[in-house]
Amino acid sequence: MAISSLQEHPGSEVTVWMADGIYPISEPLVFGPRELGEEGTLVFKAQQDAQPVISGGVEISGWIKNSEGLWEAALPKELDETSGFRELFISGKRAARARFPNEGYLRVKQAGVDRRTNFYFQKGDFPIPVNLEGVELVFLHDWSISRIGIQEIDTAADQLIAVDSIGARIPAFFTIDNWEPHPRYFLENAPEFLDADYEWIFLKSQNKVLLKLPQNVNPTNSKVSIPFSQGLIVVEGEENYPVKNIHFEGITFQYSKWEIPEKGYSGIQACHFDPRPSNEGWAVVPAAIISIWSENITFTDCNFRNLGGSGIWFGPGSKNCKIIDSSLKDIAGNGIMIGEGQDRIVNGQPWWKSAPEQVASGNVVENSTISQVGSQFYGAVGIWCGLTAQTAIKNNVLFDLPYTGISVGWMWSPEATPARENIISGNHIHEIMNILSDGGGIYLLGLQPESKVLDNRIHGVKVNAGRAESNGMFLDEGITGVLVEGNLVYDIAKSPLRFHRATTNLVRGNFFFSDDSNPPIRYNTTDEEAIEKVDNLFFSEGEPSYQKELSHAISRWEKKQRKKRKR
Incomplete structure (x- = not known):
């Protein structure tokens, strides 16, 4: 309606007043020059005292408590064929993806021969996951990090091998031990790490989420959400035909994957x-x-x-x-x-x-x-x-x-x-x-x-x-x-x-x-x-x-x- 008004009345100003509430989207809202025209102004504005939220999230429901005292739920149907997700929020607060250790970091014992794809750890440093699907190594360089899957953990040699190079291939100095001989790391997203309240993991092969909560907390009484839409707003002009004069006032943008x-x-x-x-x-x-x-x-x-x-x-x-x-x-x-x-x-x-x-x-x-x-x-x-x-x-x-x-x-x-x-x-x-x-x-x-x-x-x-x-x-x-x-x-x-x-x-x-x-x-x-x-x-x-x-x-x-x- 707003865009058609601009097309019919070029040079005019159109205001879209947004009432209180959540406006869910499953893909970004796109604004291009061909739809808006060269002139005119488009304003998205919250009504007085309203708090409109453009949300790219979806809520997880149907929680049941399993025999181990963990809450579990299947992903919503619209997510069944997605590649997964890596963030979960409880009433708008980020929950921790299960990690080891819960606080602080482990230290590399020694970089592997290639100084790129593998390293050795101290025996007993962390619980060895039975299944490595979805388990992630989080490795800290001086001013950047790597998040990468694990190909193998050799318990005889106490060696962890990643699915690819740990650290950027270029520049060449991104080797495991370039900055420190024993750099920091931790591991995420294995059932063996799910030991602290408000931690969660996603088991992709089973298409379900596991969530650990305090004894007296029930997830059905909270809003448990995960991002779904890959982006929220795209304003995309062309070099000689830019998009102009779009304004957003008093709006909340939440959850993007x-x-x-x-x-x-x-x-x-x-x-x-x-x-x-x-x-x-x-x-x-x-x-x-x-x-x-x-x-x-x-x-x-x-x-x-x-x-x-x-x-x-x-x-x-x-x-x-x-x-x-x-x-x-x-x-x-x-x-x-x-x-x-x-x-x-x-x-x-x-x-x-x-x-x-x-x-x-x-x-x-x-x-x-x-x-x-x-x-x-x-x-x-x-x-x-x-x-x-x-x-x-x-x-x-x-x-x-x-x-x-x-x-x-x-x-x-x-x-x-x-x-x-x-x-x-x-x-x-x-x-x-x-x-x-x-x-x-x-x-x-x-x-x-x-x-x-x-x-x-x-x-x-x-x-x-x-x-x-x-x-x-x-x-x-x-x-x-x-x-x-x-x-x-x-x-x-x-x-x-x-x-x-x-x-x-x-x-x-x-x-x-x-x-x-x-x-x-x-x-x-x-x-x-x-x-x-x-x-x-x-x-x-x-x-x-x-x-x-x-x-x-x-x-x-x-x-x-x-x-x-x-x-």
């Missing part, structure tokens, strides 16, 4: 991974909301939760799209993605060389809250921007993340690309890098002239799990001509600011608090003299005035943010 490749997920960085079995470029964990070749697509006061891939992606050709006053929570992959990487080919060359005007530009993320991303793929980031221009990320709160908060850039050299003038300002980033290493509250990569990192508050980086450092801000290879000003960084596992293979940049008026064993700024393969430093204040934890100065700095930052909000 993504199944890892048959040969496993081997992450590279920020939810980019080997596209097995193909060797062409890198793939990326898809988002529930995808917008490409689009302009002025906005999400205001929306909620995004319990999503099986990434959250939102403003991809190739996205211009002036916005996420404002919204919340993203419990996302399996990246929270928000803007722009793209290097791989797309235009006229026989990478797009950023042959068609730089196609760069995603003018996009905004503002006043939004992002937490618990990377629920499955720990190398995820809160907000990831690839090669983008004039992107503004401002006044957001990001916390409770396994890896980096905000990541901008996607070129491991100072080679020129369309990336430029990106602004990261006024964000509060804390309790991040909770699982992986070699990242930070803010991570910048590649040449992006006239970009600025301003007035951000970063703290709570306590884990330094792997070989590489975890920092407050990490400015990586090729960073040149960036202004780092007015930032407050404290309670960091290593240095508040780190440069790696960077050139000339300006660091001015920052407040850096560090412990006695780490410098406020670290320079890896970077000429310290090339980094201009003006009016920064450095405090070391052993100084008598440390706590007093930190309290004053936090108060000043909060006061400045309140003034911004009033404006």
Whole structure:
């Protein structure tokens, strides 16, 4: 009805008022230029006091308690022929897929000869599954993870053999023991691991779910849901015919499915991974909301939760799209993605060389809250921007993340690309890098002239799990001509600011608090003299005035943010 109105009255504005309740879908809602026309505005808006939910989930019912005290149920009929599922939610809260150990990690005893497909473990480290169907190895690298099936467990040799390479095939340094001789791992989805309340497993051969609950809890009194729809919204224009002016206001987007490749997920960085079995470029964990070749697509006061891939992606050709006053929570992959990487080919060359005007530009993320991303793929980031221009990320709160908060850039050299003038300002980033290493509250990569990192508050980086450092801000290879000003960084596992293979940049008026064993700024393969430093204040934890100065700095930052909000 709304689309037909736009077709009949081009240039008009049509509002679809959404009442309270759940709007179930089994496949994404697709908006294309041929249906909407070139002009006009389409708005999906919650009625006053309503909380509409666009849901790609399906509820599991028919629970019975078996002789072992576990609850079991068959999958709904619409799921019988699917490839399975990997997430289950009880009343909107993620339940743990049965794992061993329940907390913490096991450690590799020794990598196998090829350092790629197998390793040795200590005898008795974990219960040996009788059936390996569906059992998954979750292996942690420094800044990414692998999730991969198990081909064999040799109990005589105490050797675990995966179905494919553990870690990305390219780059070549993704070997089992490259970062640590005894890296971390755990195992998932075997009946032998189902020993804690609110754990579950899926037995694909029997098409049923097993769920362990406390003695007095009955699943029939809760809503047990699994994602079904592979994505929720697709806005898909064409290079010369973009989709324009679609707005979503006050809507919740919940439950979206993504199944890892048959040969496993081997992450590279920020939810980019080997596209097995193909060797062409890198793939990326898809988002529930995808917008490409689009302009002025906005999400205001929306909620995004319990999503099986990434959250939102403003991809190739996205211009002036916005996420404002919204919340993203419990996302399996990246929270928000803007722009793209290097791989797309235009006229026989990478797009950023042959068609730089196609760069995603003018996009905004503002006043939004992002937490618990990377629920499955720990190398995820809160907000990831690839090669983008004039992107503004401002006044957001990001916390409770396994890896980096905000990541901008996607070129491991100072080679020129369309990336430029990106602004990261006024964000509060804390309790991040909770699982992986070699990242930070803010991570910048590649040449992006006239970009600025301003007035951000970063703290709570306590884990330094792997070989590489975890920092407050990490400015990586090729960073040149960036202004780092007015930032407050404290309670960091290593240095508040780190440069790696960077050139000339300006660091001015920052407040850096560090412990006695780490410098406020670290320079890896970077000429310290090339980094201009003006009016920064450095405090070391052993100084008598440390706590007093930190309290004053936090108060000043909060006061400045309140003034911004009033404006």
